Amino acid sequence: MINEPHRTLRIWQQNTRKSLPAQLLTLHAVKNTYDIICIQEPHFDHLSATCATPVWRLIAPTGWNRSDSAEKTPRVVTLVHERILMNSWTQVNIESLDVVGIKVIGEGGEITIYNIYNDCTHSDTLTKLQDHLEARAQANPDPIVGNKIIGDIWLSDFNRHHPMWDDEENDHLFTHQNLNDVSILIDLLADHDMHMVLPHGIPTIRNAAGNLTRPNNVFASNHLIEWITKCDTRPDEQPPTADHFPIVTILDFPVNTNPPYTLRNFRATDWQELKDVLDDELMDLEPPREINSREKLINALDRFEAAIMRTIDKVVPRKKPSPYVKRWWTKELKMARKKVRKIGRQALHYKQYPDHSVHNDWRNARNELTELLWKTKRDHYTDWIENINARNIWDAHRFAMAPVTDGAKTRIPALKKTDINRHQTEVQDNEGKSKLLHESFFYDPPANSRIDPDYQYPEPAFQFERITDNEVKRAIKKLSPYKASGPNEISNSILTHCVNELTPFIGPIY
Numbered sequence: 459m460i461n462e463p464h465r466t467l468r469i470w471q472q473n474t475r476k477s478l479p480a481q482l483l484t485l486h487a488v489k490n491t492y493d494i495i496c497i498q499e500p501h502f503d504h505l506s507a508t509c510a511t512p513v514w515r516l517i518a519p520t521g522w523n524r525s526d527s528a529e530k531t532p533r534v535v536t537l538v539h540e541r542i543l544m545n546s547w548t549q550v551n552i553e554s555l556d557v558v559g560i561k562v563i564g565e566g567g568e569i570t571i572y573n574i575y576n577d578c579t580h581s582d583t584l585t586k587l588q589d590h591l592e593a594r595a596q597a598n599p600d601p602i603v604g605n606k607i608i609g610d611i612w613l614s615d616f617n618r619h620h621p622m623w624d625d626e627e628n629d630h631l632f633t634h635q636n637l638n639d640v641s642i643l644i645d646l647l648a649d650h651d652m653h654m655v656l657p658h659g660i661p662t663i664r665n666a667a668g669n670l671t672r673p674n675n676v677f678a679s680n681h682l683i684e685w686i687t688k689c690d691t692r693p694d695e696q697p698p699t700a701d702h703f704p705i706v707t708i709l710d711f712p713v714n715t716n717p718p719y720t721l722r723n724f725r726a727t728d729w730q731e732l733k734d735v736l737d738d739e740l741m742d743l744e745p746p747r748e749i750n751s752r753e754k755l756i757n758a759l760d761r762f763e764a765a766i767m768r769t770i771d772k773v774v775p776r777k778k779p780s781p782y783v784k785r786w787w788t789k790e791l792k793m794a795r796k797k798v799r800k801i802g803r804q805a806l807h808y809k810q811y812p813d814h815s816v817h818n819d820w821r822n823a824r825n826e827l828t829e830l831l832w833k834t835k836r837d838h839y840t841d842w843i844e845n846i847n848a849r850n851i852w853d854a855h856r857f858a859m860a861p862v863t864d865g866a867k868t869r870i871p872a873l874k875k876t877d878i879n880r881h882q883t884e885v886q887d888n889e890g891k892s893k894l895l896h897e898s899f900f901y902d903p904p905a906n907s908r909i910d911p912d913y914q915y916p917e918p919a920f921q922f923e924r925i926t927d928n929e930v931k932r933a934i935k936k937l938s939p940y941k942a943s944g945p946n947e948i949s950n951s952i953l954t955h956c957v958n959e960l961t962p963f964i965g966p967i968y
Contacts, residue, residue: 466687467562467709469571471613473498473663473674473702479828480700481509482784483795487695487704493713495537496558496573498615498674498702502531510866511784513540519558520551524862533575534558540867543714548872548886552590556583559590564713567607569682574614581642584616588646609679612652613707617673618643624672625659631671652677655689656705662691663702668812676707685709694802698824720776724940724951732773732952736959739765745962755967762963766948786838794827925968927961934961 470492474480478501488495490513500508506524510516514537522532536558538547550559550570558573576583598608618640619631646652655678656662661670676689688708695704743765746758798820805820846854872884873894885894939951953960 465710465712467494467564467569467711467713468492469494469496469611469613469707469709471496471498471573471674471676471705471707472697473575473615473700474501474697475499475700475702476501477697477699478503478509479831480697482831483697483827484700484704485509485511485514486784486787486795487697492706493539493542494560494571496571496613497535497537498573498575499533500535505862506531507862508535508864510537510864512865512867514538514866515540515544515869516864516866517549517558517560519555520549521553522555530555532556532558534573536560536571536573537866541715541718543716544869545887545889546714552586554583554586554590557587557590562711562713564711566685566711567609569709569711570608570610572610572612572614574612574616576614576616576618576643578617581639584642584646588649591646591650607681609682610650610652610677611655611679611682611707611709612675612677613705614677615674615702616643619671619673620644623654623656623658623675625661625670628669628671647677651680653680653683655683655686655707656691657689660691661703662705664696665701668817670809674702674705676705682709685711693806694799696802698798698828720778722770722774722943722947722949723777724774724943724949727774727951729955732769733956733959735772736766736769736956739769740959740963743963746966749966758963758967762967763946763948766952766960767946770947770952784835786835788834791827791830791834794823794830798823798827925965927965930961930965930968931957 468491470484470488472480472484472495474484474497476499481497481501484495484497495514502508508516517536517538519532519534522530532555534556538560542562546564547560547562550561550572552559556575556577559570561568561570572587574583574587619628619636620640620643621629621632622644624631655676656674660672662672662674664670678686686707687710688706691703691705693703696702743761746754749755749758801816801820801823804816805814808814808816843854870891872886873891874882875885875894876882885891934953934957937950937954939949939954941950943949
């Protein structure tokens with residue numbers, strides 16, 4: 459099932475300066491509103507793991523291996539929201555730890571979004587990007603296929619200054635060396651018909667000296683300009699410990715999405731109401747007396763399950779978990795962050811008066827938020843560890859022994875398939891991946907099973923006895939009520955709370 463296409467594609471760009479608080483607060487700031495987050499200089503811990511939440515799919519640069527040394531950690535990562543159908547996007551292979559490319563496929567065409575970080579001291583990233591674009595152009599020289607447009611968006615921290623985008627007041631940045639360094643970028647933009655989307659003069663960073671400059675930028679292919687409805691900075695959302703402002707880019711570009719999905723909250727169920735509704739649903743079903751064929755078994759099971767599902771739909775509420783808030787997030791942190799945003803807007807209003815007291819208030823409020831974030835997170839996990847008991851000791855063991863993850867939703871990467879002529883092709887879509895994995899793990903049955911049709915089996919070791927209602931009740935009594943439910947959303951708690959109502963149907967089916 460696929461929803462109506464998502465009418466806009468909303469992108470959030472942020473340089474977090476390798477700060478964990480900045481990255482955590484960025485994830486919180488985007489809430490559930492944005493579809494893609496492009497992070498430059500992301501935080502990586504000592505295990506080479508960055509930070510995300512389960513609603514995001516994390517895309518690291520091509521070829522990066524987590525087991526590499528800390529000196530080789532990427533300087534860009536891209537997060538794609540789970541609502542975007544995985545068949546609607548795929549990663550682009552670029553041999554650089556400073557570039558992540560994803561191709562988003564929509565109704566109007568294909569957009570390749572490049573998340574780029576270029577070092578202050580060299581232009582190696584620009585050189586690798588140029589090689590990639592030239593190779594791509596040779597493979598596909600036409601930017602328009604049929605009535606569909608193919609184009610690029612570069613979301614970047616180029617660390618390059620030029621009068622084309624920097625404010626004229628920053629003329630001290632236009633040195634001969636800086637202008638010589640930026641020439642590679644200027645040539646690259648001209649060669650690929652890229653146009654600046656973020657308006658001239660808008661600063662993207664407040665450096666340590668308090669100066670507002672423009673190392674970040676957004677460029678788009680000429681034929682994509684009309685799709686972009688907004689591109690601006692959000693200084694009031696600047697996270698503490700980060701000196702860069704967030705940049706928001708919004709495109710009128712419909713993309714197919716997954717249907718919304720929320721879990722059932724069985725802990726908040728009114729069980730007496732559920733029993734009453736379940737009695738009414740089961741009243742029309744006669745408990746099966748004897749099941750002696752496959753058709754009868756399937757029919758009895760389908761009718762029984764349908765009655766339970768109708769009851770769940772009528773009575774059991776759905777959870778509304780926040781898709782971006784961490785377990786340790788508190789109302790106190792929410793109010794502190796709200797205070798920072800409020801003072802930040804005031805500071806922006808008085809940006810022409812650097813000696814105004816509001817700038818000092820803003821700095822103090824950001825520092826307080828950072829300290830509160832660290833304290834809240836530490837206290838939360840310290841309290842959890844100190845209160846571990848016999849019931850949750852295995853949860854602690856599982857967390858401690860689990861492999862390193864970024865907290866993001868997993869995704870099967872593109873798979874390579876080799877045909878009979880030894881030619882390799884990449885499989886990107888879910889259906890193709892599923893088929894390829896099935897072919898790899900489940901072989902076709904042999905033509906000859908080698909089973910002797912006349913084989914004489916020994917007599918049964920014991921006489922089969924039908925399962926009794928008491929055995930069913932004893933088995934249900936041992937169940938953990940709130941374990942994760944299966945695909946049909948029928949929780950064990952339904953069985954444990956309605957054992958007398960359900961046992962007459964369960965016994966004959968088993």
